[in-house]
Amino acid sequence: MAISSEVLVVGGGLAGVTAALSAARAGADVRLVSHKASTLRQASGLIDALGYVPSASAADADDDEGPLQSPYDGIDRLRADHPLSVVGSDALRAGLSTFDDATGDSYRGEHTDRNALVPTVGGTVKPTARYPASVAAGLASDARPTLIVGLRSLTGYDARVVADGLRASGVPFPVAGAEVSFAADFAVDASLTRLATALDRDEPLEDGDGAATPAREALAAAVAPHLDDAGGPGASAARVGLPAFLGDDHPEAVRTELAERLGVDVFEVPGTPPSLPGMRLEDRLYEALDEAGVRFETGNPVVGTVTDTGGDDGRVDHVLVERKNQRVPYAAESYVLATGGLVGKGVDSDREAVREPAFGCHVPHPDDRYDWFVDEPLGDQPYARFGVATDDRLRPLAADETVQYPNVHVAGATLGGADVAREKAASGVSLATGYAAGEFAADATEQST
Numbered sequence: 001m002a003i004s005s006e007v008l009v010v011g012g013g014l015a016g017v018t019a020a021l022s023a024a025r026a027g028a029d030v031r032l033v034s035h036k037a038s039t040l041r042q043a044s045g046l047i048d049a050l051g052y053v054p055s056a057s058a059a060d061a062d063d064d065e066g067p068l069q070s071p072y073d074g075i076d077r078l079r080a081d082h083p084l085s086v087v088g089s090d091a092l093r094a095g096l097s098t099f100d101d102a103t104g105d106s107y108r109g110e111h112t113d114r115n116a117l118v119p120t121v122g123g124t125v126k127p128t129a130r131y132p133a134s135v136a137a138g139l140a141s142d143a144r145p146t147l148i149v150g151l152r153s154l155t156g157y158d159a160r161v162v163a164d165g166l167r168a169s170g171v172p173f174p175v176a177g178a179e180v181s182f183a184a185d186f187a188v189d190a191s192l193t194r195l196a197t198a199l200d201r202d203e204p205l206e207d208g209d210g211a212a213t214p215a216r217e218a219l220a221a222a223v224a225p226h227l228d229d230a231g232g233p234g235a236s237a238a239r240v241g242l243p244a245f246l247g248d249d250h251p252e253a254v255r256t257e258l259a260e261r262l263g264v265d266v267f268e269v270p271g272t273p274p275s276l277p278g279m280r281l282e283d284r285l286y287e288a289l290d291e292a293g294v295r296f297e298t299g300n301p302v303v304g305t306v307t308d309t310g311g312d313d314g315r316v317d318h319v320l321v322e323r324k325n326q327r328v329p330y331a332a333e334s335y336v337l338a339t340g341g342l343v344g345k346g347v348d349s350d351r352e353a354v355r356e357p358a359f360g361c362h363v364p365h366p367d368d369r370y371d372w373f374v375d376e377p378l379g380d381q382p383y384a385r386f387g388v389a390t391d392d393r394l395r396p397l398a399a400d401e402t403v404q405y406p407n408v409h410v411a412g413a414t415l416g417g418a419d420v421a422r423e424k425a426a427s428g429v430s431l432a433t434g435y436a437a438g439e440f441a442a443d444a445t446e447q448s449t
């Protein structure tokens with residue numbers, strides 16, 4: 001017998017979680033199945049809704065329109081097949097509001113339609129709609145002198161290079177970078193998560209003479225001598241940015257204590273994977289699923305679908321979940337497909353073709369593989385937009401452009417039509433289409449009762 005629910009969401013990333021919350025709020029009985037950890041654990045934790053509109057010529061990203069003051073400003077200039085064009089600004093607004101309800105005080109930006117400008121470890125400033133509370137004191141719209149701090153043990157992040165990049169990008173504040181030693185008795189390549197745990201627990205750290213100092217005090221002591229350098233001669237830093245390792249379970253307490261010890265605001269600079277802000281966000285979203293009564297299981301993939309045996313309209317009757325080498329049927333009245341894009345293999349390709357492996361949805365793409373790419377590295381790369389095409393209720397379209405599965409709605413990076421890295425729109429697409437797919441799926445169950 002099949003395991004059943006009214007709505008089955010497949011995929012536990014930002015899109016799937018948003019779809020599940022939206023369907024549950026619309027009154028449906030929802031189950032979510034997901035295979036592995038989502039890309040949230042690698043992502044910066046920033047919620048980019050829409051930061052740039054690709055130029056009409058699309059040849060060079062330098063010609064793109066942006067950074068946009070508001071993500072809502074650009075939607076009507078995106079291509080017609082862009083997922084944000086398909087679902088519209090109301091869905092983006094509702095998706096962001098679902099996110100705000102789920103994340104509460106841990107995120108900021110919810111009282112404005114404006115994009116915030118957030119400094120990143122790349123030394124760039126990124127337009128983003130929502131940002132973790134831990135990065136709030138670092139916004140680029142703030143003119144206070146800033147010190148960016150790196151750890152000598154963290155390779156791939158040189159605070160002086162970050163500061164140079166920010167200066168070159170024209171930020172309106174004086175900024176300097178300093179590299180400090182912290183937790184020197186850890187392995188040279190101590191991971192961000194190990195450093196975060198030391199700060200969470202305020203672990204005593206050996207200082208080399210056999211004495212031990214609590215981790216937060218030791219970090220503040222390493223940073224303090226550099227505060228005076230930040231604003232140029234005579235101008236000391238009013239805020240300090242550190243890599244995003246300031247606690248996993250207790251980030252607020254870690255930041256507050258560092259700020260008190262240094263006498264300046266402290267913020268995190270979002271960076272490269274693994275991402276503590278992304279992990280904190282994932283934890284918070286899974287708690288929200290629990291609170292909304294969504295049954296959630298992870299670890300097993302959906303490996304296929306079985307369509308209605310009686311009818312010929314292509315409705316999915318149940319999907320097959322692989323558990324311990326067995327294929328277990330999961331049945332629902334409607335389904336949300338949110339298995340991610342090319343990065344997470346929710347959309348997959350080989351030399352011959354591009355596929356959506358879980359439901360076997362059609363993925364439009366040129367037959368000739370040489371047409372998947374263009375020569376200009378910053379140009380409009382066709383492969384970046386590969387994904388499932390849908391009708392206006394996010395139902396997948398077959399090669400002949402008829403609806404392939406009438407009771408399936410697609411969300412997030414599985415959808416085609418967006419170049420989210422270029423547009424700074426990844427989370428916007430996941431939230432807007434996740435919200436809409438959840439509503440469509442719940443709506444369909446209501447109509448069938």
Ligand SMILES: Cc1cc2nc3c(=O)[nH]c(=O)nc-3n(C[C@H](O)[C@H](O)[C@H](O)COP(=O)(O)OP(=O)(O)OC[C@H]3O[C@@H](n4cnc5c(N)ncnc54)[C@H](O)[C@@H]3O)c2cc1C
Binds near residue numbers: 033039341345
């Ligand atoms: C390195 C990196 C950095 C990023 N930085 C940012 C950023 O700064 N700002 C921003 O807005 N966004 C960023 N993103 C994008 C963002 O994190 C999400 O990738 C995006 O919102 C898409 O989410 P999704 O839910 O569609 O897919 P995913 O996050 O890929 O989630 C898909 C889920 O489906 C599961 N799944 C896949 N196949 C199956 C199957 N057959 N059965 C069951 N489950 C399955 C996967 O295991 C996964 O849990 C970044 C992404 C990456 C990879």
